Every structure is written in structure tokens, then in C-alpha cells.
Amino acid sequence: MKTLIxxxxxTGFTERYARxxxxxxxxxxxxxxxxxxxxxxxxxxxxxIAYGGWAMAGxxxxxxWFLDKAGSWKNKRLAVFCVGxxxxxxxxxxxxxxxxxxxxxxxYIRAFYCQGGFDYDKMNAPSKxxxxxxxxxxxxxxxxxxxxxxxxxxMISQSYDISDxxxxxxIAEYLNGR
Numbered sequence: 001m002k003t004l005i006x007x008x009x010x011t012g013f014t015e016r017y018a019r020x021x022x023x024x025x026x027x028x029x030x031x032x033x034x035x036x037x038x039x040x041x042x043x044x045x046x047x048x049i050a051y052g053g054w055a056m057a058g059x060x061x062x063x064x065w066f067l068d069k070a071g072s073w074k075n076k077r078l079a080v081f082c083v084g085x086x087x088x089x090x091x092x093x094x095x096x097x098x099x100x101x102x103x104x105x106x107x108y109i110r111a112f113y114c115q116g117g118f119d120y121d122k123m124n125a126p127s128k129x130x131x132x133x134x135x136x137x138x139x140x141x142x143x144x145x146x147x148x149x150x151x152x153x154x155m156i157s158q159s160y161d162i163s164d165x166x167x168x169x170x171i172a173e174y175l176n177g178r
Contacts, residue, residue: 001047001048001077001177002027002028002045002046002047002048003022003025003026003027003028003046003047003048003049003050003175003176004027004028004029004030004043004046004048004049004050005018005021005022005025005027005028005029005030005049005050005052006018006029006030006031006032006035006049006050006051006052006066007029007030007031007032007051007052007053008031008032008033008052008053008054008061008062009052009054009083010054010061010122010123010124010127011054011118011119011122011123012119012122013054013083013114013116013117013119013161013163014052014053014054014083014116016116016163017052017081017083017114017116017163017167017168017171018052020165020168020172021050021052021081021168021171021172021175024168024169024172024176025048025172025175025176027048027175028046032051032053032062032065035065036065040072043069043073046076047076047077048076048077048078048079048175048176048177049073049076049077049078049079050078050079050080050081050171050175051063051065051066051079051080051081052080052081052082052083052114053080053081053082053083054082054083054084054116055082055083055084055085055086055096056127056130057130058092058095058096058099059096059100060080060082060096060100063080063082063100066080067080067101067105067109070105070108070109074108077174077175077177078108078109078110079109079110079111079112079171079174079175080100080101080109080110080111080112081111081112081113081114081171082096082097082100082111082112082113082114083113083114083115083116083163084113084114084115084116085115085116085117085118085155085156085160085162086115087115087162088113088114088115088167093113096113097111097112097113098111110174112167112170112171112174113167114163114167114168114171115162115163115164115167116161116162116163117159117160117161117162117163118131118156118158118159118160119159119161120158120159121159131156134156135153135156135157138152138153139153
């Protein structure tokens with residue numbers, strides 16, 4: 001079964017996970033902007049297709065294209081993965097993954113989350129500004145933050161990388177039919 005990993009990445013974390021998934025599935029990899037140019041028949045040769053996008057404000061960037069296509073790919077093994085700056089054990093991750101798919105879509109698409117990080121040097125200006133405003137708002141809102149809140153605010157105030165190849169393994173196992 002041939003596998004295709006489609007992704008969009010702003011700072012490189014999602015691309016890294018897409019490449020890891022492609023390695024582990026011996027799959028092909030394609031940037032979203034190239035996938036969008038492909039004729040529908042291009043996807044016929046793939047038995048498994050995954051889409052990876054980065055997280056922004058609790059949503060997966062540009063996932064709509066994949067979800068719109070997925071309705072006609074129900075006979076394939078489908079996955080979507082989101083890469084973000086939160087650790088995998090953050091309870092907000094489960095909520096975001098659940099809200100990404102409808103009840104019907106959850107019947108034929110598996111959703112995954114992969115912790116990545118922030119690279120302020122590679123962020124575009126609007127994203128960088130949004131993060132600076134978000135961090136400032138968190139600092140102003142929390143006069144006496146709990147220890148875990150302090151750590152989170154400190155962590156997202158600067159660039160960091162918490163990505164790990166092990167978070168690509170469940171995606172690859174699913175795509176490989178295991």
C-alpha cells in the first residue's frame with residue numbers, strides 16, 4: 001500500500017514530522033501547495049494519506065482542504081496530525097483534536113498531535129506578533145500564576161524545540177495498518 005504525507009509548515013516542525021512519517025511508512029511526501037495543484041486521479045494510487053498542519057489558536061492550519069477531500073477517500077487509511085508548541089500531555093490537545101473532526105469524520109480519519117516548539121526567527125510577522133500579544137496577555141492576566149503557568153509563559157516567550165521522532169511512530173503505525 002502506497003502512502004502519501006501532505007503537509008504545510010511555517011517554521012519547520014511540521015515538515016520534520018512529515019518527513020519522519022514518510023521515512024517510517026516508506027511514503028511519498030508533498031507540500032500542501034503542490035497537493036492542491038494535483039488532479040483527483042493523482043491520489044488514486046495511494047492507500048493511505050495523511051495531512052500535517054501546525055497549530056494556531058487551537059486549530060490546525062489549512063486542514064479544511066484535506067477534510068474536504070477526505071470524504072471521497074473513505075476507502076483509504078486517513079490520518080491528520082497537528083504539530084504545536086504544547087507538550088503532548090496538555091489536556092487542551094485532546095479538545096483541539098476532538099473539535100477538528102466531526103463525528104462522521106472520526107469514523108474514517110484518525111487525528112494525532114505531535115509536540116514541536118516555536119522558532120520565532122522563522123515565524124512570519126503576523127504569527128510572531130500574535131504570539132507576542134498572547135504572551136503579554138498571559139503575563140498581565142496572571143498576577144500570581146501557579147508554578148506550571150509560570151513555566152508555560154517562560155517557555156513560549158522564546159524559541160524552543162520539544163519535537164521527538166517517537167511522536168511520529170503512532171501515525172506511521174496507523175498508516176501502515178498496525
